[in-house]
Amino acid sequence: MATYIVGDIQACFSGLVKLLDSVGFSARQDKLIAVGDLIGRGPEALETIEYLYSLGDSFETVLGNHDLHLLAIYSGIRKAKPNDKLDLLLTSNHIEKYINWLRKKPLALQPKVDILITHAGLYPQWSIKQALAYSNEISEQLTGENWQSFLSIMYGNLPTVWDDKLTGAKRSRFIVNALTRMRFVKDVNSLNFDCKTAPKDANPNLTPWFAVSNEKLKSLQKVIFGHWAALNGSTHTRQAIALDTGFVWGNKLTLLDLSTNIRHSIKYKETQ
Template sequence: MADYVVGDIQGCYRGLTRLLEYVKFDPSHDTLIAVGDLIGRGPHALETLQYLYSLQDSFSTVLGNHDLHFLAVYSGIRKNKANDKYDKLLASSDVDKYVHWLRHQPLALTLDENTLVCHAGLYPQWSIAQAQALSDEVSANLQTDNWQSVLKKMYGDEPNRWDENLSGSKRWRFIINAFTRMRYMLDSHTLEFTCKDSPEKTPTRFRPWFSVKNTNLKPNDKVLFGHWATLAGNTNTDKFIALDTGYIWQQQLTLWKRQNGEKYSVAYQD
């Protein structure tokens, strides 16, 4: 039995199946966890969701920015653009089923009290327990009949600093942005959204979120995340494990095996 955490799939169904074949993934006794961005920009959004949905209890995921964007496109809040590659999925007779399934997925998932899975990372002022509680706040609203109201208000860069007293759409927006869009910080509290490059190519005033000291983390805590392809999987620490290695950009698709802490990858194939 093995537990695998896979990086951003982004509708690259063929890459995913090659990677799972490589590690001999067997859903009858193994589990697969995704860091979000199951779809978006890749050519096989429908096939990807069909497969992951079919895994049932052997699969779990958190939501990424592309997954949330798809829900907004489905809801008519945002336009469907050609490079989203959602057309076939939107036209599917099963699209409602997949939308219902996606909006019931969390922003953060604790594998145990010391291991967190999220899409973009852990805001440096939060503990793992607090992050899970904040994820649960947003999830509770995404699971109501009025779930689309969250999506209508999630776009925007403000507020960019956490305040426990934030409420309503401002609170949801910050939580969603921290979990799904965060890369750099301007200081220990302030999110910076414009830069997507690797740290060595970025002005030193921009600090990767994982380089900001988090006094709420325990020595053996781990955070597994995706979202940041230009990191190429490198954080220079085994506490923060980056799993987006840019398959959609013709690089690699990577997963991490929980039992031994090893990473496994396959190179891009068209």
């Protein structure tokens, strides 16, 4: 039995299937975990969700910003844009089933005692235990009766700095942003949402979250994440493993075999 972790699929179903076939993935004996952004910008949103849903207990995922955005669109809180490419999914006869399935997914997973999976990473002031606890706070809201009310206060960039005393919408919004939108931080702990480039092209006053010293992250612990295609899978640190390699932008889709730590990729041009 193998456990595979796949980077941002973003509705590229054909590429996902070819990548899984290349490693001999079997839903009967293997496990597939996604780092979020199952859909968004790719052409096969409905096919992607149908397939992942069909895997049952052989599939797990954390929610990414595009997945949360889908929930908000379905709820009438946001309007779909043409480049979201969600029309067929939103008009599916099974959309309610898929939405209820998605909103039960967490923002953070711990597949092994020393590994954390989130869409964007680990805020430098948090431990893995804290990230999981904060993820649970959001899950309680997403699975509750008033889950759509929660989505209505989810959007916004403030606050940018974590404080244990945060409550209500501000607390929830920071948790969502840190776990699904974070890339750079400024002045050690302030989230920045404007810059999406590779670190080498960023303003020198910005630091990738994984390059900030985190005293709460133990030496053998690792964080596996997606979201940041500009990294092209490289963080130059053993503890942060980036799996978004920009397939939807014409680059490649990457899969990590958790037992061997071997990465498998398929190039976009190989699927055309």
